[in-house]
Amino acid sequence: MPAIYHNNEQGSRLPTLFLDLEGTHQLKQTAESLGKTVVEEKACQLTSLFEKGLKKDTIYYTACDSNTIYEKIEQIQSMQTYFRLGINLPSQESDLLDQLLKKKVSIILASDRAESEWCEHFKKSQEYLVYIDPWFQAHLIENYQVIYNAFEHTPEQELELDIEKARTTLSDAEVRVFEKILEGKSNRKIAEECFLAVATVNNHVSHLTKKMEANDRTHTIKRAIEEGWVCVG
Structure with a gap:
C-alpha cells in the first residue's frame, strides 16, 4: 500500500x-x-x-x-x-x-x-x-471551499435539497434516497428508514451517482451543490 x-x-x-x-x-x-x-x-x-x-x-x-x-x-x-x-x-x-x-x-x-x-x-x-x-x-x-461550506456548518444548519430541481434528473425514489444521503445516512440506515432492501438502496445510489456524473457519494453532493440543487439552511 x-x-x-x-x-x-x-x-x-x-x-x-x-x-x-x-x-x-x-x-x-x-x-x-x-x-x-x-x-x-x-x-x-x-x-x-x-x-x-x-x-x-x-x-x-x-x-x-x-x-x-x-x-x-x-x-x-x-x-x-x-x-x-x-x-x-x-x-x-x-x-x-x-x-x-x-x-x-x-x-x-x-x-x-x-x-x-x-x-x-x-x-x-x-x-x-x-x-x-x-x-x-x-x-x-x-474545491476545499465548496466542501467546507457544505459540511462545516453549525448544528442548526442542514443541507436542504431543492426537490423540483432534483426531479429534473432523478426519479422520485432516487430523490428520497439522495435526501437521506444529505443527512449523512449510510445505505443500510436509508434502507431501514425507507423500508427497502439494502440492495435496492445500493442500486438507487449507483444510478443517481451515474446520472449526476459523479464518482461517489461525496462527489455527488458536490455536484448537486454546483448545480444549485442544495443549499445550507
Whole structure:
C-alpha cells in the first residue's frame, strides 16, 4: 500500500510507481538524469511487478487512461508494499484530480506543461514526501471551499435539497434516497428508514451517482451543490 511517512523519512529513495495518462517520454529521461533506475511496465503486468518486489531509487511507470486509472489504483493499492504513487495527468482533468486525492496519491503532476517546466516540477517532487503541481492549486482551493461550506456548518444548519430541481434528473425514489444521503445516512440506515432492501438502496445510489456524473457519494453532493440543487439552511 502507499506509505504514510513521517517528515524525517527520506521519501525520495522509496520506489515510486507513476500512472501516466500522457505516455510521455519526459518521465524516463528526467528520472534517469537524477540517477534513478526507470522501469516501464505494461498496465496488465502490474501484479507481477509487485510479486517481483519494488526496489529503492527506482521509478516504475505505466501508461493508462481516465477510464482505467481507478481500476489500476485499486489494484496496486491492495498490494502490501510501501511505495509512492504518482500520477501524470492533463491539467484540465480537474474532476479526476478530486477523486485521486482520496486514493493516497503522493505525487500529482500536470502533464501538459512545457517540457522544461515539467522536468523542474518532477525534480521537485523527488524532494518532498507529497507533491502536487502548483498548476492545480486554484482548483484545490475552490474545491476545499465548496466542501467546507457544505459540511462545516453549525448544528442548526442542514443541507436542504431543492426537490423540483432534483426531479429534473432523478426519479422520485432516487430523490428520497439522495435526501437521506444529505443527512449523512449510510445505505443500510436509508434502507431501514425507507423500508427497502439494502440492495435496492445500493442500486438507487449507483444510478443517481451515474446520472449526476459523479464518482461517489461525496462527489455527488458536490455536484448537486454546483448545480444549485442544495443549499445550507
